[in-house]
Amino acid sequence: MAVDHIIIGGGVVGLAVAQKLSQRFPTRSTYLIERHQRAGEETSSRNSEVIHAGIYYPQNSLKTQLCVRGRKLLYERCKTHNIDHKKTGKLVIGTSASQYAYLRKLHAHTQLPEVSVPTQLISADQALDYEPDLSKSVTAALYSPETGIIDSHGLMDSFEQDITDAESSELVYGTNVVRIDPYNIDNVSRKGEGDDRGYVVQMLTEGSDTTDALLARSVINCAGLNAHTMLNMVLPENEQRKIWYAKGNWFQYKGPGVENVSHLLYPCPEPSLAGLGTHLTLSLDGSVKFGPDVEHLPESDAIDYWKEHLKPSEKNLPKVIEAVQKYLPGVNPDGFSPDQAGLRVKRNQPSSNQFSDFEIVHDTENTPGMISCYGIESPGLTACMAIAEEIERRLTNDVWGAGRGNRVSEAGNSSLNDWA
Secondary structure, three states: OEEEEEEEOOOHHHHHHHHHHHHHOOOOOEEEEOOOOOOOOOHHHOOOOEEOOOOOOOOOOHHHHHHHHHHHHHHHHHHHOOOOEEOOOEEEEEOOHHHHHHHHHHHHHHOOOOOOOOOEEEEHHHHHHHOOOOOOOOOEEEEEOOOEEEOHHHHHHHHHHHHHHOOOEEEEOOEEEEEEEEEOOOOOOOOOOOOOOEEEEEEEEOOOOOOEEEEEEEEEEOOHHHHHHHHHOOOOHHHOOOOEEEEEEEEEEOOOOOOOOOOEEEEOOOOOOOOOOOEEEEOOOOOEEEEOOOEEOOOOOOOOHHHHHOOOOOOOHHHHHHHHHHHOOOOOHHHEEEEEEEEEEEOOOHHHOOOOOOEEEOOOOOOOOEEEEEOOOOOHHHHHHHHHHHHHHHHHHHHHOOOOOOOHHHOOOOOHHHHO
16 A cells, blocks of 8 residues: 555654644645554653743754744644643743843843744842742743643644544554665656655554555654654664653642742753753643653663653652752642653763754655654654644655645555565
8 A cells, every 4th residue: 555644653743744744735645653552652741731932942953943933833723723721921030140140141042033032031029029939039030921831632632633634644553663664765756746766664553463564655753752763764774873861750749839820930950950950830720840850861772661761750859859949948848749750852962961952854865755853852842833844845845846746546656566
């Protein structure tokens, strides 16, 4: 069987891509393959559910570009599809002279034309007016009005519904991609109809002893924590990719010291905890969580070895409480309890201290029609619809030209029998 698009991975990014392609190319066949029995079982279900404004990342990075664009698209979809969300705003809290200097630089960064995110540098008194539970040692804060929270499962449900309603699209759950082989990609032919280049994707469905295969004109790798595994199936040995994992633990909080909180609260980044610091996140039901901390997992080449690390850990809880009390001194250590743990992918070794940007791997010469979303971590939820736009743009240019055309299966293309 031949199809036009195969998306590997049913997290929020894969769903956004499948939804976008099903809308942009309504007559082309789009299949999303997910190994779990339902969508969003990994990173998409284990995060803060924050809609990020895009204030922290380098000005020319993909994270900035796709987060800023994605935020706008996400708020629009929430309104048009009645997805539960709230634009809470966020305060980044400074409690020292050096942190005040950091906030000034961060504010200046957000005003750059390449970033252009609304923020306001506010005084300690203004910060305390916004959030009376804050420490009196606060020196200043950066207010980000565009930050919010979202029901990520409601968002994924809306994507699933659009895909299901599309005439030529399918959601395939409980199915693992076990092999990808380029087919005829050395053949130089024009874009659009009649181009028979593609990929044979072999899959194993849960409960089955035999594999099935599809011939796909294009493969979009949105496998998240295992994106490197999918990508390495088509790369030569000397170009194989490696990825590192960082575990984050969240802690539920029930107790005093947060009664008046109405914004998300982020400290200035603490080097001892890495990341953006242990922040306060409000859930849509009003509950309070703190996190995530950062634990770098040991290196391993074993597939899915990270699964054994998904249980929340209290290893860093004393450091978390200490960091939180610097800006919310009224919290009681007894009110903290483990909530959930999630994993983030890193393209660079932890010891390198390098910024880990998103990467969209798209080699139009050697692997035309194969696009990998690689190193997609936070703010991946916020950026998902902008990532989908970028994938659609690349497919339009690299595979289909400007036209929408017919399905591969209707265009007389080669069959799996030719490959076998």
